[in-house]
Amino acid sequence: MSTPTQQKALFLQAKQGEFAIGTRPVPKPGxxxxxxxxxxxxxxxVDWKIQVYGLFIETYPAVLGIDAAGVVEVVGEDVSIFKIGDRVLYEGITTDENDQATYQQYTLVPAELAAKLPDTFTFEQGAALPLVLTTAAVGLYHQADGPRFTPPWVAGGRGKYAGPIVIIGGSSVVGTYTVQLARLSGFSPIITTASLKNTEILKSFGATHVLDRNLSSAALREExxxxTGDPLSVVYDAISIPETQNAAFDLLAPGGKLIVVLVPAVDEDKKNATNRAIVIARGLIQFPQNVEFGKQLYKSLPALLEAGDLKPLRVEVVPGGLGGIPTGLDKLKNNQVSAAKVVVRPQETV
Ligand SMILES: NC(=O)c1ccc[n+]([C@@H]2O[C@H](COP(=O)([O-])OP(=O)(O)OC[C@H]3O[C@@H](n4cnc5c(N)ncnc54)[C@H](OP(=O)(O)O)[C@@H]3O)[C@@H](O)[C@H]2O)c1
Known part of the structure; x- marks a missing residue:
């Protein structure tokens, strides 16, 4: 079947406006x-935060969406790593042209920032992975002011680190891949916080200790x-609300680094009184500072997925194709998702 010229997309119609399904051209690859x-x-x-708070985007109507998996439909010039019909996953981005976002049926993707999806992963499991894996990886291995550990896909990186690590919010999707990467890097013990009902799943990903996310800051430190016996040199806070950042900061030794995924929110007096650092993990692979790192990650990804080094997340499919996205975003906003990624199937859009 030939490639259609038009497709369905979910538009955020105006800053802090409503979502609506519309049509737009299928992009052509360069x-x-x-x-x-x-x-x-x-x-x-981030997608509900963009809608509610009017963050980041100035050109409307805008197509949002960062994560997707699907089938290569068209191959541009000078692309040798993919052929039509390959199953792939990739991280998209919202641009003024809307061609690279994922809340639509067809997306334009730089080939070097996509990876073949092994048959052991469903499309839904593939679409669960890109942004959260990059956010975990950039924080641990790449952010300029971060710990810059050697990634496990680089020679000598696998199992290199023997010390402890704490990951706040291990059952969040960012946290889940941080736990998995920490295991590949050799950290031990890997201590994480979550609702205790998620203990078994977190242990299957590599956590050695799961502590109740409701512990007070003092009780968490004591546990x-x-x-570990000693304070830590690195803590990754995959939740990064003020409460978790402050509790996480208290776990650090002098010289230690707290990696956060939102704006730093550690109390000023606490922050200024010590030489512990706060590092923001900026997960978008198409940020200029992340592109080369992203290419290496995506080159290594098929082997990591195929070998089971990175395991799939649990997924929750919202019905209705792209039309299901507002319902799914409401679930995220209202904290109704636990240890799972919410996904939709764009081809089912009516
Ligand atoms: N900087 C970046 O580039 C970047 C990239 C991606 C995401 N983010 C941000 O990172 C945050 C997490 O995103 P996500 O997609 O991973 O979220 P998510 O999976 O939707 O988060 C839900 C999970 O968070 C856990 N959780 C909530 N509050 C917690 C707390 N106080 N302590 C421990 N666990 C808690 C819940 O655990 P239980 O169910 O076990 O209770 C649940 O499993 C969001 O704020 C997001 O905007 C930033």
Whole structure:
């Protein structure tokens, strides 16, 4: 079947406006680019924050969406790594042209920032992974002011680190891949916080200790020190609300680094009194500072997925194709998702 010229997309119609399904052209690939027919798109909390607070985007109507997996539909010039029909996953981005976002049926993707999806992963599991994996990886391995550990996909990186690490919010999707990367890097113990009902799943990803996310800051510190003996050199806060950032900061040794995924919110007096650092993990792979790192990650990704080094997340499919996205974003906004990624199937859009 030939590629359609028009497709369905979910538009955020205006700053702080409503979402609506509409049509727009299917993009054409340039040199080094592919067009992917999206079979699954993953939802991220940032998308409801963009709608509610009017963050980041100035050009409307805008197509949002960062995560997707699907099938290569068209291959541009000078692309040798993919052929039509390959199953792939990739991280998209919202631009003024809307061609690279994932809340639509076909997306323009730089080929070097996509990876083949092994048959062991469904499209939904593939679409659950891109942004959260990059956010975990950039924080641990790449952010300029971060710990810059050697990634496990680089020679000598696998199992290199033997010390402890704490990951706040291990059952969040960012936290889940941070736990998995920490395991590949050799950290031990890997201590995380979550609702205790998620203990078994977190242990299957590599956590050695799961502590109740409702512990007070003091009780968390006591439990962590009982396990590690000493304060830590690195803590990754995958939740990064003020409460978790302050509790996480208290776990650090002098010289230690707290990696956060939102704006730093550690109390000023506490922050200024010590030489502990706060590092923001900026997960978008198409940020200029992340592109080369992203290419290496995506080159290594098929082997990591195929070998089971990175395991799939649990997914919750919202029905209705792209029309299901507002319902899915409401679930994220209202904290109704636990240890799972919410996804939709864009081809089912009516
Ligand atoms: N900087 C970046 O580039 C970047 C990239 C992606 C995401 N983010 C941000 O990172 C945050 C997490 O995103 P996500 O997609 O991973 O979220 P998510 O999976 O939707 O978050 C839900 C999970 O968070 C856990 N949780 C909530 N509050 C917690 C707390 N106080 N302590 C421990 N766990 C808690 C819940 O655990 P239980 O169910 O076990 O209770 C639940 O499993 C969001 O604010 C998002 O905007 C930033």
């Amino acid at each position: 040199r080094g680019e592919i067009i992917v027919k999206n079979e699954a798109s993953g939802l991220n909390p 962590v020190l009982r396990i």
